[in-house]
Amino acid sequence: MNDKQLLIDRHNCEQLMRKVMLLLDGQMSEEEEKDFLANVSICNHCLESYQIEKNFKDYICNKVERKKLSEEALLNMRNQIKNNLGV
Amino acid sequence: MTTEEITKKDNELLFEREFFPHADALYNFAYHLTYNEDDANDLVQDTFLKSFRFINSYQKGTNAKAWLFKILKNGFINEYRKKSRAPHEVDYEDYIAFQDSDEAAGIGSLDMRSNVFQNMMGDEITNAINSLPADFRTVIILCDIEDFTYEEIAKIVDIPVGTVRSRLHRSRNMLKDKLRDYAKSKGIKEIR
Numbered sequence: 001m002n003d004k005q006l007l008i009d010r011h012n013c014e015q016l017m018r019k020v021m022l023l024l025d026g027q028m029s030e031e032e033e034k035d036f037l038a039n040v041s042i043c044n045h046c047l048e049s050y051q052i053e054k055n056f057k058d059y060i061c062n063k064v065e066r067k068k069l070s071e072e073a074l075l076n077m078r079n080q081i082k083n084n085l086g087v
Numbered sequence: 088m089t090t091e092e093i094t095k096k097d098n099e100l101l102f103e104r105e106f107f108p109h110a111d112a113l114y115n116f117a118y119h120l121t122y123n124e125d126d127a128n129d130l131v132q133d134t135f136l137k138s139f140r141f142i143n144s145y146q147k148g149t150n151a152k153a154w155l156f157k158i159l160k161n162g163f164i165n166e167y168r169k170k171s172r173a174p175h176e177v178d179y180e181d182y183i184a185f186q187d188s189d190e191a192a193g194i195g196s197l198d199m200r201s202n203v204f205q206n207m208m209g210d211e212i213t214n215a216i217n218s219l220p221a222d223f224r225t226v227i228i229l230c231d232i233e234d235f236t237y238e239e240i241a242k243i244v245d246i247p248v249g250t251v252r253s254r255l256h257r258s259r260n261m262l263k264d265k266l267r268d269y270a271k272s273k274g275i276k277e278i279r
Contacts, residue, residue, distance in 0.1 A: 021256065025230055027237055056263065060231040065213045069114035073128050074107070077135050081102055084139050085095050 007042050016046050024057045098142060105151040106138055112152065112233055113159055119228050120163050122217055130167060134159040153235065157243045160225065215265040223258040230255055 016039050022028050023036050040046045088096075113134055117127035137158050138145070145154055216224050222244075229235045229243060230251075241248045 021252075021259070025237065025255070026234075056259070057231060060212060060216075060227065060262075063212045064216060064232055065210065066111070066232070067115045067118040067124075067127070068111045069128070069131060073114075073131075074110050077110070077132050078102075078107065080132065081135055081139055082099065084136070085098055085102075 004042065007039060011039060011043055011046075013043060013046055013049075016040065016043075017049055020050055020053050021057075024054055098139075101142070101145075101147060102135075102139075105147070106135065106155060109152045109155055110135075113155055116156060116228055116233065117159060117163070119217060119224060119232075120160075120221060121167065126167065130159055130162055133162050133166075137162065150239065152233075153239045153243055156229070156233070156235075160243055163221075211269060212266065215262055215269065218265060219258060219261055223254065223261060226251060226255050227258050227262065 016036070019028075019036060023033055028036060040050050110131065113131045114127055117130040117134075118124065121127050121130065134155055138155060141158070145151070216227055219227070225244060226240060229240045230237075235243065237248050237251045240251045244251070246254070
């Protein structure tokens with residue numbers, strides 16, 4: 001039995017998709033990541049679900065507005081800390 | 088220079104090198120918790136003042152960002168949220184305690200096609216995140232915007248790593264539902 005057939009035989013969509021966010025959130029080891037991607041590549045449903053989750057994560061990362069502290073506010077905070085430090 | 092002067096100088100350097108570089112990230116987190124610029128400013132200022140007060144409990148060169156985020160999150164929970172909780176706001180802690188289990192961390196809805204949300208503007212996604220209960224949006228901000236690991240999030244929020252994972256899963260599904268509803272209201276069709 002070749003490696004690909006073994007992967008197909010052991011493939012479980014639900015179990016695999018439970019792990020998809022672990023990969024996207026950078027919580028997998030290199031080995032686990034390799035194993036996950038090999039498993040995903042043999043199933044169109046998993047591949048599509050993985051791509052959807054990846055797109056969703058990318059959208060959140062890239063599109064959410066990042067607020068910045070005004071320079072004036074930061075200067076005030078710096079001065080307040082300096083006063084507390086007594087410098 | 089006296090010992091006291093050296094300590095003051097060291098602490099000033101510590102603030103400049105390790106604490107102040109995270110001011111924008113802290114402000115962004117504070118804003119997403121309070122939705123108000125003045126309150127966010129106050130929370131960040133309070134965080135820096137507390138970090139000064141507790142400076143002896145911080146080890147130089149360790150994870151300053153996670154340490155500061157934990158102070159800010161505690162400040163929000165202990166002071167700000169108690170003061171400002173709207174009368175209609177539901178206490179989600181009981182709900183979370185009930186829901187946070189491995190069993191609850193099911194696969195959820197994965198049927199959202201990328202085209203449903205690819206045309207949405209940042210404002211729409213920001214508003215959708217801001218409409219989630221604080222405990223749910225907190226994990227999304229910490230993971231997806233600030234790139235903290237599950238372990239760091241667990242320490243900041245004071246919950247087990249497994250709960251971080253299930254809460255993130257649930258938060259993302261809630262967010263998808265909100266974005267899907269929004270897309271439908273704008274006439275954007277989902278591919279099935």
